[in-house]
Amino acid sequence: MATKRIGRRVNGTTVYLLLAVGGLVSIAPYLMTLNAAFKPQSTLLSTQAWTPAVPATWSNFTQLWQQYDMSGFIVHTTIVAGVITIGQLVFTTMAAYAFARLDFPGREPLFWAFIAMMMVPQIVTLIPLFLIMSHLQLIDTYRALILPYVFGTPYGIFLVRQYFQTIPADLEAAARIDGAGTWAILRRIMLPLSKPILATLATITFVNTWNSLLWPLMATSSERDEVVTVGVAALQGQFASELHILLPAAAVALLPLVAIFLLFQRHIVRSIALTGLK
Amino acid sequence: MSANIAEAATSAPVATGSRARSRRTRTAFEAYLLLAPSLFGFLAFLVAPVVIVFVLSLFSWNLITSPQFVGLANYRRMFTDSQSWHALLNTAYYVLLNIPLQTVLALLLALALNRKMRGSKFFRVIFVLPWMAMPVALGVIWNWFFDPRSGIIDHFISMLGFTGPNWLTSTTWAMPVIASVNVWQYTGYTMLFLLAGLQAIPQQVYEAAAIDGTNALQRFFRITLPLLRPSMFFVLVTNIIGSFQQFDTVYVMTQGGPGQSTTTMNYYIYQQAFQLFHAGYAATLSILLFAVILLVTIVQFRYFRKRTIYDFS
Numbered sequence: 001m002a003t004k005r006i007g008r009r010v011n012g013t014t015v016y017l018l019l020a021v022g023g024l025v026s027i028a029p030y031l032m033t034l035n036a037a038f039k040p041q042s043t044l045l046s047t048q049a050w051t052p053a054v055p056a057t058w059s060n061f062t063q064l065w066q067q068y069d070m071s072g073f074i075v076h077t078t079i080v081a082g083v084i085t086i087g088q089l090v091f092t093t094m095a096a097y098a099f100a101r102l103d104f105p106g107r108e109p110l111f112w113a114f115i116a117m118m119m120v121p122q123i124v125t126l127i128p129l130f131l132i133m134s135h136l137q138l139i140d141t142y143r144a145l146i147l148p149y150v151f152g153t154p155y156g157i158f159l160v161r162q163y164f165q166t167i168p169a170d171l172e173a174a175a176r177i178d179g180a181g182t183w184a185i186l187r188r189i190m191l192p193l194s195k196p197i198l199a200t201l202a203t204i205t206f207v208n209t210w211n212s213l214l215w216p217l218m219a220t221s222s223e224r225d226e227v228v229t230v231g232v233a234a235l236q237g238q239f240a241s242e243l244h245i246l247l248p249a250a251a252v253a254l255l256p257l258v259a260i261f262l263l264f265q266r267h268i269v270r271s272i273a274l275t276g277l278k
Numbered sequence: 279m280s281a282n283i284a285e286a287a288t289s290a291p292v293a294t295g296s297r298a299r300s301r302r303t304r305t306a307f308e309a310y311l312l313l314a315p316s317l318f319g320f321l322a323f324l325v326a327p328v329v330i331v332f333v334l335s336l337f338s339w340n341l342i343t344s345p346q347f348v349g350l351a352n353y354r355r356m357f358t359d360s361q362s363w364h365a366l367l368n369t370a371y372y373v374l375l376n377i378p379l380q381t382v383l384a385l386l387l388a389l390a391l392n393r394k395m396r397g398s399k400f401f402r403v404i405f406v407l408p409w410m411a412m413p414v415a416l417g418v419i420w421n422w423f424f425d426p427r428s429g430i431i432d433h434f435i436s437m438l439g440f441t442g443p444n445w446l447t448s449t450t451w452a453m454p455v456i457a458s459v460n461v462w463q464y465t466g467y468t469m470l471f472l473l474a475g476l477q478a479i480p481q482q483v484y485e486a487a488a489i490d491g492t493n494a495l496q497r498f499f500r501i502t503l504p505l506l507r508p509s510m511f512f513v514l515v516t517n518i519i520g521s522f523q524q525f526d527t528v529y530v531m532t533q534g535g536p537g538q539s540t541t542t543m544n545y546y547i548y549q550q551a552f553q554l555f556h557a558g559y560a561a562t563l564s565i566l567l568f569a570v571i572l573l574v575t576i577v578q579f580r581y582f583r584k585r586t587i588y589d590f591s
Contacts, residue, residue: 012395015390015393015395018386018387018390019387019390019391019397019401022383022387022401022405022465022466023401023404023405025462026404026405026407026408026462026466027404027407029408029411029416029419029423029462030407030411032419032430033415033419036422044422045425045428045429045433049429049430049433050430090315091315091316091319092316094312094313094315094316095312095313095315095316095317097312098308098309098310098312098313099313102305102306102308102309102312103302103305103309104305104306104309104310105306107309110313110317113320114320117320117324117325117328119519119571119572119575120324120328120568121519121522121523121544121564121567121568121571122523123523123525123543123544123547123548123564123567124327124328124331124564124565124567124568125323125324125327125328125331126327126564127331127334127547127551127557127560127561127564128326128327128328128330128331128334128561129323129327130341130551130557131330131334131339131557132322132323132326132327132330134341147323148319148323149323150319151315151316151318151319151320151323152315152316152319154320154324157316182308182312203410207409207410210412211410211411211412211413211414211526213413213414213525213526213529214525214526214544214548217529217548217552218548218551218552228412228414229412229414229526232412232414232415232418232530233414233417233529233530235418236414236417236418236421236530240421243422246418246421246422247418247419247422249415249418250412250415250416250418250419251415253412253414253415254411254412254415257410257411257412258407258410261406261407261410262403265403265406268406269399269402269403269406269470
């Protein structure tokens with residue numbers, strides 16, 4: 001009995017050690033980048049890469065902002081990601097409700113068509129999208145960045161539909177007897193009960209849009225609508241060896257999402273995992 | 279389902295056929311009204327592009343002047359273009375470098391977290407943080423870490439008494455470095471799904487097995503792994519589809535080099551379309567990538583379906 005308990009304690013220590021190492025590796029790049037952003041250029045390599053930024057200096061950020069329109073990039077990205085996220089939340093909820101709860105002709109084949117499209121790699125659609133957008137003369141506008149993704153994705157619809165199906169149908173039946181229409185049910189019953197999944201969808205959408213490079217790279221070419229990913233990639237090309245410019249830019253690109261995530265993490269960590277199950 | 283209940287409730291007292299029918303028509307009308315925006319987006323920006331890509335693969339197009347019909351020339355070119363096979367092999371190599379490593383690490387972490395312990399919520403939050411990092415920014419950071427001779431990684435290696443290679447200018451090491459970005463980014467995220475799968479395994483199964491005198495290793499291979507298959511299936515399918523589409527880190531860190539050693543399919547397609555202006559050929563290559571992803575996904579479906587009792591509805 002006693003040896004068993006000791007064995008379990010040793011086991012517990014190993015587990016904590018494994019988790020601690022994993023945790024450290026997970027946050028180290030964030031912490032090191034944040035730290036480096038406040039250090040002078042000469043201290044970013046070899047032995048000095050580890051040293052803390054004491055005293056911290058804002059001069060890297062001043063230089064970055066002088067040479068580059070970082071504020072513009074952030075504003076553009078926030079607009080694009082914000083509009084797409086709001087659009088997806090609204091339209092996905094509507095579509096998911098129809099698929100989950102309403103009985104209409106063509107529901108099954110349509111749903112499976114959506115699912116089948118989940119396997120199409122993004123690049124397949126991008127060259128045709130470029131063709132479509134240049135025909136509509138929308139290349140190099142916000143609309144080119146927003147339109148293809150604002151109406152929702154099959155993945156999002158699948159996610160929310162699965163969640164709606166777990167909500168007991170009796171609630172709606174009762175509301176319908178009381179004379180509530182579909183729109184009222186959606187707003188007063190489904191939405192309040194679906195906060196975790198909607199927070200998850202919002203996060204996934206915002207993160208994906210904020211981080212996406214390929215389509216903005218194809219669809220934009222001027223400073224008036226360029227987004228953070230394109231800007232940081234261009235910086236890397238231009239100032240490849242000037243880490244005191246690059247690392248603050250990377251920090252600025254990374255940290256807004258971390259902040260948003262920490263705000264919503266209670267909902268998200270739980271329901272990200274749920275999305276993997278049926 | 280609920281609509282039926284509601285329908286029965288309202289129309290039961292005066293059950294006439296025409297009222298039920300008009301009720302059904304109204305529901306269908308409402309459903310398509312709710313679906314309209316998504317359906318428009320689906321048709322205009324997903325279905326139409328997929329149709330267009332097949333048409334475009336029969337044309338030669340430089341993105342500016344109007345496309346010219348060339349028949350199957352792009353396909354013939356694809357099969358004789360050694361660079362396209364090279365890009366496909368590079369992509370497969372990239373997938374093989376990161377999927378097994380990331381899945382095994384994620385499983386280890388999930389097993390470690392699958393117990394009643396202090397701080398498990400905290401660890402889960404920490405492990406998901408890499409998932410939301412911008413790959414472009416990670417490319418910048420990894421360039422810094424792997425800076426030859428004076429980067430943190432080489433510095434660490436020299437502390438151990440060795441000399442590190444020139445990571446990103448080495449045809450041997452550039453791809454593993456790029457794969458390491460992905461492993462770092464997705465291990466924790468993958469762990470969350472596997473952990474949810476582990477927590478869904480009923481405790482009684484383990485208790486029964488323990489009474490039968492099995493050891494921990496047997497329980498892992500005979501109970502845990504088989505019952506984890508649904509989660510494993512989901513994780514592998516989605517991660518592999520994602521990995522086949524590597525672009526961002528390659529674009530920022532190596533531009534496909536040195537030589538062609540990190541030119542993935544997505545990067546090669548981008549090059550063909552937007553640097554060499556062979557958009558028709560690029561469309562053909564993207565169909566090849568689609569076909570490969572489809573094939574790999576079907577193989578996984580077949581493998582897992584034979585071995586899993588799992589309801590996909």
